[in-house]
Amino acid sequence: MALSIVDIYQKLLPKTNCRECGFPTCLAFAGMVVSEKHPLENCPHIPPELLEPAKKELWAQYAEGKWLKKDPAESALAWAKERAASMAVEDLPGRIGGEIIETDSGPALRLPYFNEFLIIRPGTLEKADGSPLNRWEQVFVFNHLAQGGDAVPSGEWKAFQEFPNTVSKVKSMIAHVEEPLSEHFAGKREELRSAGQSVGGEDVTDQYPSADLAMKFTPLPRVPVLLIYWEADPAEAVAAKIKLLFDETVPRHLDIESILFLSERLRQLLREEEPERI
Numbered sequence: 440m441a442l443s444i445v446d447i448y449q450k451l452l453p454k455t456n457c458r459e460c461g462f463p464t465c466l467a468f469a470g471m472v473v474s475e476k477h478p479l480e481n482c483p484h485i486p487p488e489l490l491e492p493a494k495k496e497l498w499a500q501y502a503e504g505k506w507l508k509k510d511p512a513e514s515a516l517a518w519a520k521e522r523a524a525s526m527a528v529e530d531l532p533g534r535i536g537g538e539i540i541e542t543d544s545g546p547a548l549r550l551p552y553f554n555e556f557l558i559i560r561p562g563t564l565e566k567a568d569g570s571p572l573n574r575w576e577q578v579f580v581f582n583h584l585a586q587g588g589d590a591v592p593s594g595e596w597k598a599f600q601e602f603p604n605t606v607s608k609v610k611s612m613i614a615h616v617e618e619p620l621s622e623h624f625a626g627k628r629e630e631l632r633s634a635g636q637s638v639g640g641e642d643v644t645d646q647y648p649s650a651d652l653a654m655k656f657t658p659l660p661r662v663p664v665l666l667i668y669w670e671a672d673p674a675e676a677v678a679a680k681i682k683l684l685f686d687e688t689v690p691r692h693l694d695i696e697s698i699l700f701l702s703e704r705l706r707q708l709l710r711e712e713e714p715e716r717i
């Protein structure tokens with residue numbers, strides 16, 4: 440029989456709220472065990488004769504997904520994979536770029552990705568060096584495989600908010616991408632240039648005279664991103680600012696959420712953040 444939060448609280452825990460498990464109350468601990476697979480044995484006060492059978496019950500209900508908190512990355516990845524399920528690898532170069540190569544397990548697409556390459560087979564993605572992508576990277580790449588039309592970048596750049604249906608995501612782009620980048624690189628133009636070049640960015644400042652630095656990235660062959668950096672102006676009380684621009688064709692290649700995930704990946708790479716859980 441499945442174990443609910445109340446079952447664990449009432450039948451297994453001593454209700455002393457001693458905090459040895461790292462949670463402020465026994466009830467909070469029970470909630471984490473049921474909804475987020477927190478190890479039951481982290482409460483040292485459960486008698487062994489109750490602990491082992493309870494763990495078996497929990498494994499069974501975890502396997503069914505019963506009462507587990509939904510993981511947004513898993514849901515997004517499942518949807519993206521489903522969208523890409525019908526792709527034919529042979530069709531991909533014409534739609535999104537890259538080249539077909541022969542591998543031990545059949546034909547695969549070798550696709551440029553920032554300053555490295557992805558190897559893409561039906562249902563699987565990996566980097567050319569064999570390392571995996573994190574789940575959010577997989578989400579936007581699978582969505583690109585599913586959606587990528589054959590539009591070639593036009594060179595006309597637009598801000599994120601200029602694309603349709605971005606209203607609910609503009610705040611996220613600012614809060615999760617542009618502001619963290621602006622704060623991190625304020626007063627560090629050369630550091631930004633160097634970080635950008637290390638992930639394949641090209642210095643194109645000469646084409647944008649009003650910017651203090653402009654770098655063009657090519658995370659995917661048909662999805663370029665332009666980063667514009669302005670230094671702070673203390674006389675005008677203006678802080679340093681970074682803005683991302685996207686080619687006008689980007690909606691042909693990625694859905695709005697995937698544009699955001701790709702931008703977050705660029706932020707992670709530039710700031711050399713620890714990779715997320717895979």
Ligand code: SF4
Nearest residue numbers: 456457458460465482
């Ligand atoms: S260690 Fe056990 S008894 Fe103490 S607060 Fe956590 S769940 Fe409750």
